[in-house]
Amino acid sequence: MKFESLPKGVRLVVEAAQSKKAGGITVLDLAGLGAFTEYFVICTGYSTPQLQAICNEIEEVLYKEMKRTPEHREGHRSAEWALLDFGSFIVHVFGEQARRYYDLERLWRAAPKFDIADAADRAGAEFPYHGHGTHSIDEAAS
Secondary structure (H helix, E strand, O other), rough: OOHHOOOOHHHHHHHHHHHHEEEEEEEEEHHHHOOOEEEEEEOOOHHHHHHHHHHHHHHHHHHHHHOOOEEEEOOOOOEEEEEEOOOEEEEEOOOOOHHHHHHHHOOOOOEEEEOOOHHHHOOOOOOEEEEEEEOOOOHHHH
16 A cells, blocks of 8 residues: 555645654554544644644645544643544544553554654655554555
C-alpha cells in the first residue's frame, strides 16, 4: 500500500500535521478489525500551543479541501491530548507523556501500522512512510 492509496482525508490530516511539525505520525488501518472507525491517525505535539496548532491546521485543511468538520472533539484545550472524530477516521494528538501512557499502537497492535517519517528523517526519502506491524502492507490492501 502506498501513501497515495490512503483516503484523501487521512492524507490531508498527515500533511496538515506535518506542516505543524507534529512528531511520530502513525496511521493505523482498523478497517478489517470491526472497529468503530476505519483509521486512526496518531501524532505528538511537544507543547500545548503546538498541540492546539496541529488540531487547528487539521480542521482548517479538511474544511478547505473537503468541506469536512469533526463530528466530535475532545480535549482540544488540553495540554495532553486532543481527539478529532471525522467518522471514518479519528485523529489523536497527544503530548509526549500521554502518548506513552495510552499507547494506542500497542492496544491496536493487530492493525496494519504506517509510521510517517518525521521532517528531519524525510530529507531525501523517496516515500514519506514505512509500514510496520503483524500484517504486510500487501495484506492491508486486500
